[in-house]
Amino acid sequence: MGDSALICSQIIAKNPDFNSKNRVIHDAISFRRVCFSGEKLRFRKGRVGVWAVMEAEEREMGAEERESTGVLKSLEGSLGFDVVSASELKKKGFLGLRKTKLVCTIGPACCSLDDLEKLALGGMNVARLNMCHNTIEWHRNVIRKIKKLNEEKGFCVSVMIDTEGSQINVVDHGAPSSVKAEDGSIWSFTTENFECSRPFTVQANYEGFAEGIKVGDELVIDGGMATFEVIEKIGNDLLCKCTDPGLLLPRAKLSFWRDGILVGKNYEPPTLSTKDWTDIKFGISEGVDFIAMSFVKDADAIKHLKNYISTNSSKSDAESPDVSIHRSIKVLAKIESLESLHKLEEIVIASDGIMIARGDLGVEIPLEQIPTVQEKIVHVCRKLNKPVIVASQLLESMIEYPTPTRAEVADVSEAVRQYADALMLSGESAIGSFGQKALSVLEMTSSRMELWSREENRQSVLQQHLLGVSLPDQIAEQICNCAVEMGIFCFSQCSSLADGAVQNKLEWVDFNTLHFLVGCIGTLCF
Ligand SMILES: Nc1ncnc2c1ncn2[C@@H]1O[C@H](COP(=O)(O)OP(=O)(O)OP(=O)(O)O)[C@@H](O)[C@H]1O
Ligand SMILES: CC(=O)C(=O)O
Structure with a gap:
């Protein structure tokens, strides 16, 4: 069978007769394929299997019957389908049903190993390793455990490393955990290295962090956790008075504001630090699937990393032909600064996907702008057909509590409604007491919202933008656009068509149309 498969997903809702155990069935479809090879046309006949996962009443159906094409025929026109790759289906079974990745x-x-397996069972599609924390050895261990689970238990969990990046943050703030800044208290912000923590002294990580800063400027901690006014500059250091009391957390982020506008940085730390390069080399050697790049400023940084990955991959491929893993490492750009927002389109085009890092974004733009900025980024990603992850604080309260707030559930639903491709847990899974529960909240909430979108046929409101340059790509796109109008989902081994399907978030199929479509597509040109 081909590399793609179809999954019935709405059977429960639509077919009262099919409501107990999940079943996999398949149907074979003949098609004629016309290939363009230089100037020549070649006809090939082919047969692909269309696999469907259905819920069937066990007592009504024997194994043979379930596997027969007759079952599919009897379901014609009445089922909803989602698309999933055959390899994914084999590996993950029904976890492929949900479109929003977690x-x-x-x-x-x-x-x-046990916790990771529970997360994989709960629907984790990607394990993110934040390289800001812990040791390389610790990360290696986790990656190996995930690969073991994939190999031995048939999961299909991808691994993403997330670089630390360059940003001004607190290294030491005079206490082991959080510390309260009281109204009117005076604090020194410095880059001086000191042995033991000093009270009312905050050590920042960048020499020259105070360059261009003037007396009277506002120093905001973590996008509003606490605010200070700069009252004196002493060399590289700043003396500040707390004007809005609050908490200083370890690694808190600092931003400076003047007349309500973010003060631009006078220094230019590289997007990838020496530590980031070490981590990237580590990621390549461990065969990770994604590298998320923090504090991307422009497309050049992404292109540079992609070149580095492909050069190093070809080198290692030549040295060891078995090591083909490197070729597929995808680079995701994290949008978390004003600079990246200004160059959004070029960054999206250059990268393989985007992460909306709302945590750090909230340090650089006023919090009330986050929802509209998120919607805009998702929209640009949809338009340019790049996957987008919505990250940070989706279910923050679940770090401590076993249920989310209603507002958090609404936030998750909104991201899915906007057609985000993936949702990310941070502290909820990394340090929280209810990581698996948080994952199941994401799972249920996103599935529910996807169902609603289907019922409302909302994908038809997605704007169509033609991206294809070549004739086959344009044809594939037009087919997908028509499919969306007709409310169908199609099956394809063709990457352009699959891309179009992803861009349009296609999902419905009926088998008459499917047979027709596969026939048409086969007679076209890929
Ligand atoms: N590998 C790890 N080892 C130890 N603690 C971790 C690890 N990964 C995450 N954490 C903890 O979980 C919290 C939330 O994780 P998260 O990745 O959101 O970190 P962060 O410090 O907020 O950085 P970022 O802004 O890059 O997301 C961190 O503050 C840290 O305490
Ligand atoms: C995920 C991340 O890095 C952020 O939200 O800042």
């Missing part, structure tokens, strides 16, 4: 940050609370 990313979990792995931390001390979920790094045992």
Whole structure:
């Protein structure tokens, strides 16, 4: 069978007769394929299998019957389908049903083999390793456990490493955990290295962090956790008075504001630090699937990393032909600064996908702008057909509590409604007491919202943008656009058509149309 397969997903809702156990069935479809090879046309006949996962009443159906094409025929026109790759189907079974992918940050609370397996069973599609924390050895261990689970238990969990990037943050703030800044208290912000923590002294990580900063400027901690006014500059250091009391957390982020506008940085730290390069080399050697790049400023940084990956991959491929894993490492750009927002389109075009890092974004733009900025980024990604992850604080309260707030559930639903491709857990899974529960909330909420979108046929409101340059790509796109108008989902081994399907978030199929479509597509040109 081909590399793609179809999954029935709405059987429960639509077919009262099919409501118990999940079943996999398949149907074979003949097609004629016309290939363009230079100037010549070649006809080939082919047969592909269309696999469907259905829920069937066990007592009504024997095994043979379930496997027969007759079953499919009897369901003609009445079922909803989602698309999933055959390899995914084999590996993940019914986890492929959901379209919104789920990313979990792995931390001390979920790094045992047992915990990772529970997350994989709960629907984790991608394990994120934040390279800001812990040692390379710790990360290696986690990656190996995930690969073991994939190999031995048939999961299909991808691994993403997330670089630390360059940003001004607190290295030491005079306490082991959080510390309260009281109204009117005076604090020194410095880059001086000191042995033991000093009270009312905050050590920042960048020499020259105070360049261009003037007396009277506002120093905001973590996008609003606490605010200070700069009252004196002493060399590289700043003396500040707390004007809005609050908490200073370890690794808190600092931003400076003047007259309500973010003060631009006078220094230019490289997008990828020496540590980031070490981590990237580590990621390549461990065969990770994604590298998420923090604090991307422009498309050049992404292109540079992609070149580095392909050069190093070809080198290692030549040295060891078996090592083909490197070729497929995808680079995701994290949008978390004003600069990246200004160059959004070029960054999206250059990268393989985007992460909306709302945590750090909230340090650089006012919090009330986050929802509209998120919607805009998702929209640009849809338009340019790049996957987009919505990250940070989706279910923050679940770090401590076993249920989310209603507002958090609404936030998750909104991201799915906007057609985000993936949702990410951070502290909820890394350090939270209810990581698996948080994952199941994401799972249920996103499935529910997808169902609603289907029922409302909302994908038809997605704007169609033609991206294809070549004739086959344009034809594939037009087919997908028509499919969306007709409310069908199609089956394809053709990457352009699959891309179009992803861009349009196609989902419905009826078998008459499917047979017709596969026939048409086969007679076209891929
Ligand atoms: N590998 C890890 N080892 C130890 N603690 C971790 C690890 N990964 C995450 N954490 C903890 O979980 C919390 C949330 O994770 P998260 O990845 O969101 O980190 P972060 O510090 O907020 O950085 P970022 O802004 O890059 O997301 C972190 O603050 C840290 O305490
Ligand atoms: C995920 C991340 O890095 C952020 O939200 O800042």
